[in-house]
Amino acid sequence: KAGKTVYFNNPIWPGEVQCLRVESILYQAKSDYQEVLVFESSSYGKVLVLDGIIQLTEKDECAYQEMITHLPLCSIPSPKTVLVVGGGDGGVLREIARHNSVQHIDICEIDRMVIEVSKKFFPELAAGFDDARVCLHVGDAVEFLTHVPEGKYDAIIVDSSDPVGPAQQLVEKPFFETIARALRPGGVLCNMAESMWLHTHIIDDMISICREIFKGSVHYAWTSVPTYPSGVIGFVICSTEGPLVDFLNPINPIENLDGADQHKRELRYYNSEMHKAAFALPSFLKREVSSS
Ligand SMILES: NCCCN[C@H]1CC[C@H](N)CC1
Numbered sequence: 001k002a003g004k005t006v007y008f009n010n011p012i013w014p015g016e017v018q019c020l021r022v023e024s025i026l027y028q029a030k031s032d033y034q035e036v037l038v039f040e041s042s043s044y045g046k047v048l049v050l051d052g053i054i055q056l057t058e059k060d061e062c063a064y065q066e067m068i069t070h071l072p073l074c075s076i077p078s079p080k081t082v083l084v085v086g087g088g089d090g091g092v093l094r095e096i097a098r099h100n101s102v103q104h105i106d107i108c109e110i111d112r113m114v115i116e117v118s119k120k121f122f123p124e125l126a127a128g129f130d131d132a133r134v135c136l137h138v139g140d141a142v143e144f145l146t147h148v149p150e151g152k153y154d155a156i157i158v159d160s161s162d163p164v165g166p167a168q169q170l171v172e173k174p175f176f177e178t179i180a181r182a183l184r185p186g187g188v189l190c191n192m193a194e195s196m197w198l199h200t201h202i203i204d205d206m207i208s209i210c211r212e213i214f215k216g217s218v219h220y221a222w223t224s225v226p227t228y229p230s231g232v233i234g235f236v237i238c239s240t241e242g243p244l245v246d247f248l249n250p251i252n253p254i255e256n257l258d259g260a261d262q263h264k265r266e267l268r269y270y271n272s273e274m275h276k277a278a279f280a281l282p283s284f285l286k287r288e289v290s291s292s
């Protein structure tokens with residue numbers, strides 16, 4: 001409804017609503033998995049919406065894509081093989097490409113429409129698919145991971161939507177077990193982990209599952225994304241047994257990476273100070289997720 005506002009309320013954040021002014025509707029269709037909407041907003045550029053939930057906007061996607069990618073990749077000396085679960089918009093792929101040590105990137109996205117829509121309306125993100133190291137698998141990541149050889153990946157990034165609908169299985173224990181099996185010793189997982197203001201029960205569950213499965217360290221980190229509910233989103237980041245990973249002090253700082261900024265698009269959000277700050281938690285959360 002051009003010139004009108006669009007309202008975003010959802011049972012997973014009851015009692016509150018966000019709204020954005022719509023300049024024009026650019027795309028609206030149902031895929032095999034969800035309803036896909038793209039619109040031009042007045043203040044955040046183009047917006048991608050899946051089943052009525054904002055996935056990204058041109059203005060603030062950098063905070064999420066850069067942090068979910070560089071928090072893990074800058075925490076290990078030389079990431080070579082990386083798996084992205086979800087991430088069909090290509091933004092995480094764009095960020096991984098900054099790491100010259102990376103030789104192979106698998107991405108498993110369930111909904112082909114998300115990929116096609118991103119290529120058409122979000123070229124700044126879909127550019128991630130152009131990298132020669134990327135190998136695209138369209139399908140269910142739960143299924144995909146059962147065929148992955150043990151210890152294949154240095155890092156796995158789960159860039160999922162909310163755990164309702166297609167992404168429901170991605171917060172359950174069996175899925176984390178297949179992730180741990182697919183990581184090499186000392187490998188790292190960075191998993192979208194919702195908002196400290198809205199979803200402490202989801203965060204609690206994820207942290208306790210990861211504490212059981214990942215015998216390295218388990219932390220919660222967070223970033224500001226104004227167009228996500230409550231304006232913040234977090235990540236559970238953990239390492240398997242093996243070389244100790246000190247997530248709080250990046251061993252592979254992005255400032256030392258040649259190519260990180262020569263990339264045709266410079267970093268807009270992530271840097272080593274933001275990396276360290278991401279692990280500073282408010283007291284109410286610290287008590288809940290006191291990182292091991
Ligand atoms: N790759 C785009 C971000 C997808 N991540 C989710 C979007 C919806 C949010 N409520 C939770 C994160």
